[in-house]
Amino acid sequence: MRAAIVAKPEERIAFYEAPAGKKVIVAVTGLVLIGYVVAHMLGNLQIFLGRERINAYAELLHRSGPLLWAARLVLLLAVALHIVFTLQLWWSKRRARPVRYVKKVDVPAAYAARTMILTGPLIAAFVIFHVLHLTTGQAGLPFEPLDVYDNVVRGFRIWYVSLAYMVAVSLVGVHVWHGLWSMLHTLGLDDERYRPALERISHAVGVLTALGYLSIPVAVLTGLIGGGVE
Ligand code: HEM
Numbered sequence: 001m002r003a004a005i006v007a008k009p010e011e012r013i014a015f016y017e018a019p020a021g022k023k024v025i026v027a028v029t030g031l032v033l034i035g036y037v038v039a040h041m042l043g044n045l046q047i048f049l050g051r052e053r054i055n056a057y058a059e060l061l062h063r064s065g066p067l068l069w070a071a072r073l074v075l076l077l078a079v080a081l082h083i084v085f086t087l088q089l090w091w092s093k094r095r096a097r098p099v100r101y102v103k104k105v106d107v108p109a110a111y112a113a114r115t116m117i118l119t120g121p122l123i124a125a126f127v128i129f130h131v132l133h134l135t136t137g138q139a140g141l142p143f144e145p146l147d148v149y150d151n152v153v154r155g156f157r158i159w160y161v162s163l164a165y166m167v168a169v170s171l172v173g174v175h176v177w178h179g180l181w182s183m184l185h186t187l188g189l190d191d192e193r194y195r196p197a198l199e200r201i202s203h204a205v206g207v208l209t210a211l212g213y214l215s216i217p218v219a220v221l222t223g224l225i226g227g228g229v230e
Helices: 020-049 051-063 065-096 108-134 148-156 159-186 195-221
Strands: none
Touching: 020 051, 020 065, 020 148, 020 159, 020 195, 051 065, 051 148, 065 108, 108 148, 108 159, 148 159, 148 195, 159 195
């Protein structure tokens, strides 16, 4: 019986009741950020093709000057809107229901909303550290401008740096998984007929994104890449 698995309207949590416009902004900016995260992961995998390849890729990005800055601005704007509107939605949800339910309604959206508000700030803190590490070289870790290969290998050989990255990219995977699923709901693309398939796709994108990123510190720690780097 289909009705048994669909939450009744009164069971729908406040996350869904928040103003629609804000949710659409969170969804659309989330999509932009997921696009970046997936593209960045695929670009980074070129490290498996060797030093020349990944360094040439970094040089190409840096040489694209105004285009690079335009992309950075879009990204920054997306991050800012995503954070501001998420916090507003979260805050209005808390204000609407200051007393927690004794028994939480465990629909996937409730779980997603709970984990998103935890993984989001952790990912934001990671990105700040990460930009200081590999873009500006101000994290106190080995850094040589435009030598991405050496910077990644020498950084990830430090076990706690690799560990921090592995935890962070796993959180990114969870955030992408739940974010994609919430976004499909917000944009009205979770028609009941396609729901199981869309849930599986969201899950797969999150897991594959995390695995793609995870493969890099694992490859450095196991010596699969980095031969020839002191
Ligand atoms: C194993 C994991 C990762 C590796 C090896 C990696 C590698 C890099 C490298 C080498 C750069 C500097 C590029 C350059 O300036 O030439 C960079 C920049 C950046 N990365 Fe990552 N990254 C990883 C994970 C992530 C994740 C999970 C995110 C987002 C959640 C992310 C977001 C960024 C951002 C925002 C920049 C700055 C881009 C810019 O300068 O415009 N990275 N990354």
